[in-house]
Amino acid sequence: MSTEQLQKINRKGLTVWRIHSGLSTLFLVMGTIALFFILKKNEFNINYVWIGIGLVVLHLLLFVIIFPYIRWKRWGYEVREAEIEIQRGLFIVKRTLIPMARVQHVDTTQGPLLRMYGVADLTISTAATVHIIPAIALNEADELRRRISTLARMAKDDV
The missing domain is CATH 2.30.29.30 (Pleckstrin-homology domain (PH domain)/Phosphotyrosine-binding domain (PTB))
Known part of the structure; x- marks a missing residue:
């Protein structure tokens, strides 16, 4: 399927999508921090921190950097x-x-x-x-x- 004849959307759209996804990542980070405070009162384990950081980094890579770019290229x-x-x-x-x-x-x-x-x-x-x-x-x-x-x-x- 060729996209050569199709008009591309504005490159600024990629920036807007990344900012939008970045804001959702911010909510994920806040939720993760809240979860850490809840777990801290019970059995706190440093592995939970690393799992949380890993999930946030994975979310950033996928939903802020990679997926918006692929979506922009295909539009x-x-x-x-x-x-x-x-x-x-x-x-x-x-x-x-x-x-x-x-x-x-x-x-x-x-x-x-x-x-x-x-x-x-x-x-x-x-x-x-x-x-x-x-x-x-x-x-x-x-x-x-x-x-x-x-x-x-x-x-x-x-x-």
């Missing part, structure tokens, strides 16, 4: 006149074709982290489901939203 999209193609995945690569005639509405969304990096998620809604193209540069996301909306109206007029 791709292309907007054509008759359809939108989206490719995504971590271990299993999924490719979706959305016919323009099925598009009901298109939104852009920005949380605080996305706003800080000047990117937005593009949400494409059909009757059956919602598809999200993450981390597109804000001006590009707005232009893409208008383009998809226009193409969807034209496709519905042709039907």
Whole structure:
């Protein structure tokens, strides 16, 4: 499966995903510390500390460094006149074709982290489901939203 013709999402998306995962790792660390204090009152064993540190380091490697990068590398999209193609995945690569005639509405969304990096998620809604193209540069996301909306109206007029 070639991704050469597909447009890649913004590199800032990788940074946003890593920060988001880093924040979840922070909660894991706080939970681990709380668990250590609970265990300290009972039978405290230094091996528990090493196991906790090992789990945190493993979580950091996988969910903050490796998995976001693989996810970013696999993400791709292309907007054509008759359809939108989206490719995504971590271990299993999924490719979706959305016919323009099925598009009901298109939104852009920005949380605080996305706003800080000047990117937005593009949400494409059909009757059956919602598809999200993450981390597109804000001006590009707005232009893409208008383009998809226009193409969807034209496709519905042709039907």
